[in-house]
Each structure stands twice: as structure tokens, then as C-alpha cells.
Amino acid sequence: KAGVTQTPRYLIKTRGQQVTLSCSPISGHRSVSWYQQTPGQGLQFLFEYFSETQRNKGNFPGRFSGRQFSNSRSEMNVSTLELGDSALYLCASSLGQVDNSPLHFGNGTRLTVT
Amino acid sequence: KQEVTQIPAALSVPEGENLVLNCSFTDSAIYNLQWFRQDPGKGLTSLLLIQSSQREQTSGRLNASLDKSSGRSTLYIAASQPGDSATYLCAVQGDTGFQKLVFGTGTRLLVSP
Numbered sequence: 150k151a152g153v154t155q156t157p158r159y160l161i162k163t164r165g166q167q168v169t170l171s172c173s174p175i176s177g178h179r180s181v182s183w184y185q186q187t188p189g190q191g192l193q194f195l196f197e198y199f200s201e202t203q204r205n206k207g208n209f210p211g212r213f214s215g216r217q218f219s220n221s222r223s224e225m226n227v228s229t230l231e232l233g234d235s236a237l238y239l240c241a242s243s244l245g246q247v248d249n250s251p252l253h254f255g256n257g258t259r260l261t262v263t
Numbered sequence: 264k265q266e267v268t269q270i271p272a273a274l275s276v277p278e279g280e281n282l283v284l285n286c287s288f289t290d291s292a293i294y295n296l297q298w299f300r301q302d303p304g305k306g307l308t309s310l311l312l313i314q315s316s317q318r319e320q321t322s323g324r325l326n327a328s329l330d331k332s333s334g335r336s337t338l339y340i341a342a343s344q345p346g347d348s349a350t351y352l353c354a355v356q357g358d359t360g361f362q363k364l365v366f367g368t369g370t371r372l373l374v375s376p
Contacts, residue, residue, distance in 0.1 A: 153306070182362045192352065192366035205363045239306055243362055249295050249314045252362060254306035 153255035167228040172240030180245030181223040186237040267367035286353035
């Protein structure tokens with residue numbers, strides 16, 4: 150079974166631009182969540198989608214947004230990029246029911262903002 | 264607001280040693296606690312998940328315990344190997360059950376041959 154796939158692996162953007170990151174969950178998984186990882190703040194929850202609906206949202210500005218498609222694939226978008234948005238962005242998928250299924254993470258997209 | 268802390272921040276041991284990593288959390292209203300490992304430049308690999316009603320979980324050389332009332336979990340690694348070198352992260356899932364994890368700060372482990 151293929152794991153969680155994130156594209157692209159690396160991205161370099163300049164301040165003010167926008168970026169879209171993509172995540173394909175494990176087949177059959179309906180929940181996709183996104184995390185930002187930085188050396189200073191560690192891993193922080195961005196948002197979670199289940200059946201195309203945002204079910205949970207972290208404490209990030211409105212420049213960060215996401216969506217989920219009917220095939221459970223998800224995208225996140227960051228507009229008006231700032232230097233502080235440089236981070237590893239991780240996507241995780243799970244079955245999505247309110248249960249104790251573990252999260253499966255992708256290898257992330259490394260975003261550098263110059 | 265849930266806060267998760269891990270001690271120590273870094274650990275260096277010779278191969279073969281048994282070791283314990285610690286995780287503490289401030290809000291005991293959790294659904295489960297999960298331990299992950301992260302290799303440099305990679306994503307997270309799930310190691311163990313302990314449901315809030317459980318006391319411990321075992322997988323191979325790994326054993327994780329949970330004391331929800333005191334807000335503590337430990338990850339025990341037996342007979343450590345160089346391949347165990349990685350950053351270990353604990354994370355708690357809130358009692359809504361939705362997939363929002365609050366992560367600890369991590370313990371960077373180095374096992375020397």
C-alpha cells in the first residue's frame with residue numbers, strides 16, 4: 150500500500166508570492182491534516198479535513214488555507230508569503246473516524262521563503 | 264491549552280544500553296498518546312499509540328507507558344542500536360477524538376556503535 154505522498158519535496162519562493170502544496174493520503178483514508186514544523190516552534194497543527202470539510206483549525210493567520218477533494222487528496226495554500234513561513238510542511242492521513250487509528254505522515258514539503 | 268514537554272532534549276548513549284524517554288502533558292483530557300520517530304529530513308513514523316484507557320503498549324524493543332492522571336508517558340527502548348538514532352516525539356490527541364495532535368519538543372537520540 151502506498152504511503153502518504155507530498156509534492157513537491159522542495160520549494161523556494163520569494164516574499165509576497167503564494168504557494169500551493171499537495172498531499173495524497175493512503176488509499177481509504179478520509180482524514181488529512183497538515184502540520185508546520187520549524188526549529189523554533191516545533192510541530193504545530195494547521196488544519197484537518199474530513200470528507201471535504203474542515204473539521205479542525207489551528208492558530209494560524211488566514212493566509213493559510215486548505216481544501217480537500219472528493220478523492221481525499223488535499224492541498225494547502227499560503228498567500229503573501231513571509232520569511233517566517235519557511236518550514237517543513239507535513240501532511241498526515243488517517244481513517245478519520247473518531248477512533249484510535251494512528252496518523253501516517255508523508256515526508257513533507259520543505260518551503261524556503263527568500 | 265495543552266502543553267507537551269519532553270525530557271531530555273538530547274541523549275547520547277553507547278550501543279546496547281536500555282534507555283527511557285519522558286513526556287509530560289498538562290491537560291489529562293486526552294483521547295490517546297502517540298510516540299513517533301523522525302529521521303533527519305523525513306516525515307514522522309508512528310511507533311506506538313496508547314489509548315487513554317490503556318496503561319502501556321509494546322512493540323518489539325519498544326514499550327510505552329501512560330499515566331493519564333499525572334500527565335506522564337515514558338518510552339522505554341531496550342538494547343539500543345545505532346539504527347535507533349533519530350528524534351523521538353510524543354503527541355497527545357484531545358478528547359474530541361479528532362485528528363489534532365499537540366506535539367512535544369522532541370528528544371534527539373544518538374546511539375554510538
